[in-house]
Amino acid sequence: MSQRKVLQGNIIVAKAALAAGCDFFAGYPITPSSEIAQYMSKEMPKMERTFIQMEDEIASLGACIGASLAGRKTLTATSGPGFSLMQEHVGMAVMAEVPVVIVNVMRGGPSTGMPTKPAQADMMQARWGTHGDHPIIALYPAFSDEIFSETVRAFNLAEKYWNPVILLLDEVLGKAHMDVEIPEPGSYEVYWEKTHEIKDLNIYDRNLGENPPRIDFFHGYPIHIDSLEHDAHGWPSFDAKTVDKMQKLRMQKIYQNLDDIIRYKEYFMDDAEVMVFSFGISARSALAAVKTAREQGIKAGLFQALTIWPFPRAALQERFKKTRKVLTVEMNMGQMKYEVERVAPCGVEKQTLLRANGMPFAPAEVLDAIKEFAK
């Protein structure tokens, strides 16, 4: 039986992580994400799972990667300033191809910014925060049931593609208590590739676009994992041909599996003349606004991105064949609007509703913007 409860967003994330089999958490306290660590510190020992509070966020993600290489399903949770510190090890996880889920409950920035106010301003940091070319997966739920399902999906994608997955929330979603349906275990997919026996050192050897197999320490054959660019054995290698191949292997495991990774929701889009593009807390206001607009006879629709990175390019392009007006609503000074603009063909009118002052959009504000734009 599923259970209907009123829970804080952060707690939904923690419950979903445990449901997905997360058995290792390392974190460092930071507003507005601390409830995730607190809940884990209380529940994980009861389940013989591991919780540790580290000395900083760099150490937290380091510990997660280490535990992941020793066969655990790992999670860490933070907010902007901590996410900045973690970038060093986001790159390490990408390079070594280690699954780990990182929750970033976004707050006002830059720097220490506004710890208790929401923002959606780490969208580009989630994509490009760590140095070098790298693939990344970032998910951003908006509604309470999605917080649960996207958290489980974050673990599944991390395990499947051996890549860090960033789960974005904002201060409102993290802190607000909401009505949520906790699904019955077994009613959702939990991906868990049992470690196969490692028989040779060709741990990174595979074809372009293939998911890598799970590689762990202590499975019968000592292996080497490196933060340096490496060959199929994991040995450091700067040979141009080898590097070229490894870069492509890492990228293509994501980009050849977009159908599996990209999720989005469309509301009233079939005959929409004005498309609102939004995500997270802004998408909730946008949905309310779109419904009111419909009542008032305006043909508005909502495209809500659940997968932020890789960007749902193809799905949007399909919509732009009919819908020729797009209004991007986001709580920042303009970040995802650039992605929308890149996708939108000539002739599509682009408008934005942007704000980064810590105040979420009220549905009425989005409605006004839709009305103005629909004229």
Add this chain to the structure above:
Amino acid sequence: MRDYEKYIRYRTFPTPWCPGCGDGVILKSIAMAFAELNLDPDDIVVIAGIGCSGRMPTYFNTNTLHTTHGRALTFATGIKLAKPEKLVVVISGDGDATAIGGNHLIHAARRNIGIKMILINNGIYGMTGGQVSPLTPPSFFTETTPYGNIEPHFNVRKLLTAAEATFVARETVNRLMQLKQVIKKSFQHKGFSVVEVMSNCHVNLGRRNKMKSPLVMTKYIRDITMNMPDFEKLSPAEQASKYPLGVFVQNSERLEYTDLYYNHIVPAAQQTGAKGEK
């Protein structure tokens, strides 16, 4: 084939170290300690950060992990927590361990998590070409102290003792058998252990300080180091420029972190619940 050679991954040779570097001695002494304890190579993981020391794991035929600068201890913490029964060894240089990784060092010591750290002290950033480190002796010339080093260096022994480390020792690359013995002893210790190894970088430190050959530099290391009883006879002024050797701290009474977590916290959580819950 000698018994320790099964712990060496010859196929990854040659090493990137300069001829005469102390790192080779340390590599061998660690492998010898593995052999004496007759460990299964798959039950060991060797982890390192960045620098000349950072490349050492590649040459062990055990599970090995090359990580980011100064953070080896954080990865080791995750691995040790996930698999407490495994031998988790961290190799770190002086810049790696006491500069960029200084915070992780004192916290690992404070936690007493059963990681075995080999801290290679050659007093210089060697891989990047010879810049001053937190363990470079005062007045030494380096690429970034062309007028002499004006900063005092950390006293690793005192730093770790203050951080409540339960095993602290120091040896030099001049004494292979003693070094192997101390490393072996640290592997047998349950909690967090640090063996500081005084090593020579004649290329990037010695060369700029009139010690450009490995022989001259290892003689210098011999002259500045002495066993603890001899060190204690010196006046405080004389002690300032000398390094005592031996095992300084060995405390087996304090419980190791993973032991505390899995054998005390987990049962307590299952039986009585968190504070104020039941």
